[in-house]
Amino acid sequence: MSNLMGERRKKVSDDGERSLIQAPSNASINSQGPSSASTGDLERAARKQFQQEVTPAFVYILAGFSALGGFLFGYDTGVVSGAMLLLKKEMNLSALWQEVLVSSTVGAAALSALAGGYLNGIFGRRVCILLASFIFSLGGVVLSAAPNKEVLLVGRLIVGLGLGIASMTVPVYMAECSPPHLRGQLVTINTLFITGGQFIASVIDGAFSYLRHDGWRYMLGLSVVPAVLQFFGFLFLPESPRWLIQRGLTQKARRVLSQIRGNQNIDEEYESIKNSIEEEEKEGVGAGPVIWRILTYAPARRALIVGCGLQMFQQLSGINTVMYYSATILQMSGVRDDKLAIWLAAGTAFTNFLFTLLGVWLVERVGRRRLTLGSIIGTCLSLTLLAIGFLMTSQHAPPVTFHPSNPTPNTTCVGYGSCDSCMLDPACGFCYRDNGTSLFDSSCVPANQASTGQAAWGRCSNTSQMIDGTYWAYNYCPTSYSWIVLFGLILYLAAFAPGMGPMPWTVNSEIYPLWARSTGNACSSGVNWTFNVLVSLTFLHVAQYLTYYGAFFMYSCLAFLGFFFVYGCLPETKGRRLEEIEALFDSRLCTCGASDSDEGRQIEYIRPRIELGQLRKRVLEPECGIAYISLQ
Numbered sequence: 364m365s366n367l368m369g370e371r372r373k374k375v376s377d378d379g380e381r382s383l384i385q386a387p388s389n390a391s392i393n394s395q396g397p398s399s400a401s402t403g404d405l406e407r408a409a410r411k412q413f414q415q416e417v418t419p420a421f422v423y424i425l426a427g428f429s430a431l432g433g434f435l436f437g438y439d440t441g442v443v444s445g446a447m448l449l450l451k452k453e454m455n456l457s458a459l460w461q462e463v464l465v466s467s468t469v470g471a472a473a474l475s476a477l478a479g480g481y482l483n484g485i486f487g488r489r490v491c492i493l494l495a496s497f498i499f500s501l502g503g504v505v506l507s508a509a510p511n512k513e514v515l516l517v518g519r520l521i522v523g524l525g526l527g528i529a530s531m532t533v534p535v536y537m538a539e540c541s542p543p544h545l546r547g548q549l550v551t552i553n554t555l556f557i558t559g560g561q562f563i564a565s566v567i568d569g570a571f572s573y574l575r576h577d578g579w580r581y582m583l584g585l586s587v588v589p590a591v592l593q594f595f596g597f598l599f600l601p602e603s604p605r606w607l608i609q610r611g612l613t614q615k616a617r618r619v620l621s622q623i624r625g626n627q628n629i630d631e632e633y634e635s636i637k638n639s640i641e642e643e644e645k646e647g648v649g650a651g652p653v654i655w656r657i658l659t660y661a662p663a664r665r666a667l668i669v670g671c672g673l674q675m676f677q678q679l680s681g682i683n684t685v686m687y688y689s690a691t692i693l694q695m696s697g698v699r700d701d702k703l704a705i706w707l708a709a710g711t712a713f714t715n716f717l718f719t720l721l722g723v724w725l726v727e728r729v730g731r732r733r734l735t736l737g738s739i740i741g742t743c744l745s746l747t748l749l750a751i752g753f754l755m756t757s758q759h760a761p762p763v764t765f766h767p768s769n770p771t772p773n774t775t776c777v778g779y780g781s782c783d784s785c786m787l788d789p790a791c792g793f794c795y796r797d798n799g800t801s802l803f804d805s806s807c808v809p810a811n812q813a814s815t816g817q818a819a820w821g822r823c824s825n826t827s828q829m830i831d832g833t834y835w836a837y838n839y840c841p842t843s844y845s846w847i848v849l850f851g852l853i854l855y856l857a858a859f860a861p862g863m864g865p866m867p868w869t870v871n872s873e874i875y876p877l878w879a880r881s882t883g884n885a886c887s888s889g890v891n892w893t894f895n896v897l898v899s900l901t902f903l904h905v906a907q908y909l910t911y912y913g914a915f916f917m918y919s920c921l922a923f924l925g926f927f928f929v930y931g932c933l934p935e936t937k938g939r940r941l942e943e944i945e946a947l948f949d950s951r952l953c954t955c956g957a958s959d960s961d962e963g964r965q966i967e968y969i970r971p972r973i974e975l976g977q978l979r980k981r982v983l984e985p986e987c988g989i990a991y992i993s994l995q
C-alpha cells in the first residue's frame with residue numbers, strides 16, 4: 364500500500380511537472396533561488412502558449428446553459444418575498460403559513476441536495492440537470508395555477524426539490540468540463556447567475572406589485588421560462604467526461620473531451636483522469652457507502668470539512684438576512700414609501716450581482732484563498748459597521764410621547780416607552796408625525812396583522828388617511844443615524860459578494876476526488892441550505908433577544924471565526940487539474956525540514972498542512988510529501 368502511495372506521489376509529481384510547463388496558472392507557485400529566472404521564462408512561455416490556445420466557444424455555451432440552474436436558484440429564492448406581500452392579502456395567509464411557504468422550499472432543497480449526491484453518482488450530471496430543470500418547470504406551473512395555499516405549498520416543495528439538485532450538480536458539472544485555467548471563473552459565473560436571478564426576481568417583484576390581482580402568479584410562474592430553456596439546451600449538451608470515464612464509457616468520454624477542448628490535444632487530460640481513477644481503485648479507499656469512505660479516508664475527510672465549513676460560514680455571515688431584510692434596512696435609512704423601498708431592495712440585489720462580477724474577474728487572478736480571506740475580513744468589518752449603525756439608531760430612537768386611548772385592551776404595544784422597543788415587537792409599529800424638522804405625537808400601536816403596512820387602529824390604520832405628515836414605521840425607527848446602516852449595507856455586499864458569496868461553491872466543485880465529488884458536494888450544499896434556513900428563520904427572534912445591533916455583532920463574530928477557519932484550512936486550488944487537487948489534502952500534518960536545493964536542482968517544497976492550509980513549497984520528503992517539481 365505504501366508503495367502504491369509512493370508510486371502515486373511520483374505520478375502526481377510527474378503530472379505536476381508537466382502541468383507547470385503547460386498550465387500557466389501554476390505560476391502562483393513560489394519560485395525562489397538561483398533558477399527563478401528560468402522558471403519565470405517557463406511560466407511566461409506557458410502563459411503565452413495558453414493565450415494562443417483559443418478556448419472553444421462550446422465551453423462558454425455549456426457554462427451558460429448550466430448556469431441557468433444558478434439563475435433559477437437565485438430567482439426562486441428571491442422572488443418569494445415580493446410574491447408573499449401580495450399572497451398574504453389575496454389568500455389571507457397567517458404568519459405561520461407565510462413562514463411555511465418561504466422556508467418549505469429551502470428545507471426541501473436541503474434534503475434534495477443530499478439525495479442529489481446519490482443521483483449524480485448513478486445517473487450522471489447531465490441527467491440530474493435535466494431532472495432539476497424539469498422539476499423547476501413543473502413547480503413553476505403548479506405555483507402559477509395554484510387555487511389555494513395547500514397547492515402553493517406543494518408547488519414550493521417541488522421547486523425546493525429542483526433547487527437542491529441543481530445547486531449541487533451545476534458547479535460540479537461546470538468544474539468537470541472546464542479547462543483548469545478557466546475553471547474558477549466559469550464556476551464562479553454560476554454564482555453570478557444566482558445573484559443575477561435574485562436581482563431579476565426583485566425587478567419582477569417590483570413590476571408586478573402594481574397588479575391588483577394575481578400578480579404573484581406571474582412572479583412565481585415566470586421561472587418556467589429559464590427552466591424550459593435549460594431543459595431543451597441540455598438535451599443537446601454532453602455528459603461530464605470525468606463521470607463517463609469513471610463509468611467505463613471511455614470512447615464517449617474521449618469524444619466529449621474533444622468536443623469541449625476544441626483543437627487541443629486531449630490525450631494528456633484523458634490519461635491523467637483515467638490514471639487517477641485507476642489509482643483510486645487500486646488504492647481502494649475502503650468499502651461501504653461513499654460518505655463512510657469519505658469519513659474514513661483522511662484527505663477526503665479534510666476536503667469535506669473544508670467544503671462544509673466554507674458553506675456554513677457563508678451562511679453564518681448573514682447574507683440572507685441582509686437580502687431578505689434589505690427593504691427594512693433601507694426604510695431605516697429614511698425611505699418611507701413602501702414601493703420605493705421595494706425598488707431600492709432591487710438596488711441591493713443589483714449591488715450583490717455587480718460585486719459577484721468582480722469575483723469572476725478576480726478568482727483566476729488572485730486565487731480562491733486570497734479572495735476568500737480578503738472578502739471575509741471585509742465582511743467582518745462591514746458587519747461591525749452595520750452593528751454600530753444599528754446601535755446608534757437604537758440609542759437615538761425617538762421616544763413614545765403620545766398615548767392614544769386604547770380600544771383593544773391587553774395590547775403590549777402601548778406599554779413601550781420608545782420606538783426601539785416598539786419596533787422589535789413584531790405585533791407593534793410606530794406611528795408619528797413629522798413636520799420636516801422634528802418628530803412629535805409619536806405612539807406605539809398594534810400593527811394590522813393582515814397588512815403590516817398600517818396600524819390596527821387609530822391615525823395610522825388607513826394608509827390613505829396618513830396625511831398631514833403622519834407616518835407609520837413598521838419594523839424600523841426613523842433616526843438621522845441610519846445612513847451608517849445604509850453605508851454598512853453597501854460595504855457588506857461589496858466585501859461579501861466577490862469572495863464569500865461564490866468561493867464556497869467554486870471551491871467545493873474542485874476539492875473532492877472524483878469518487879467523492881458528488882457526495883461531498885451533496886453534503887456541503889445540504890449544509891448551505893440548512894444554515895440558510897436556520898439563520899434567516901431565526902433572524903427576527905435573534906433580533907428580538909439581542910436587538911438588531913446585537914444580531915449583527917454576532918454575525919460579525921461568526922465571520923471572524925470563519926476567517927481563522929479559512930486561514931487555517933483552505934489551500935489554493937487555482938490552476939490545478941482536478942486530479943491534482945486531492946493531493947493538497949493528503950497531508951500527514953508533518954513538518955518536514957526542507958532544503959532548497961538537491962544535487963544542484965532547485966526544488967520547491969509543498970507543505971500542504973491542513974492546519975496551515977497553505978501551499979508553501981513543494982515537498983520532497985517521502986513521508987510528508989505529496990509531489991515535487993524539480994525545476995531546471
Ligand SMILES: O[C@H]1[C@H](O)[C@@H](O)[C@H](O)[C@@H](O)[C@H]1O
Nearest residue numbers: 554557558682683864865895
Ligand atoms: O452564494 C450565494 C449568494 O451569495 C446568494 O446571494 C445567497 O442568497 C446564497 O445563499 C448564497 O449561497
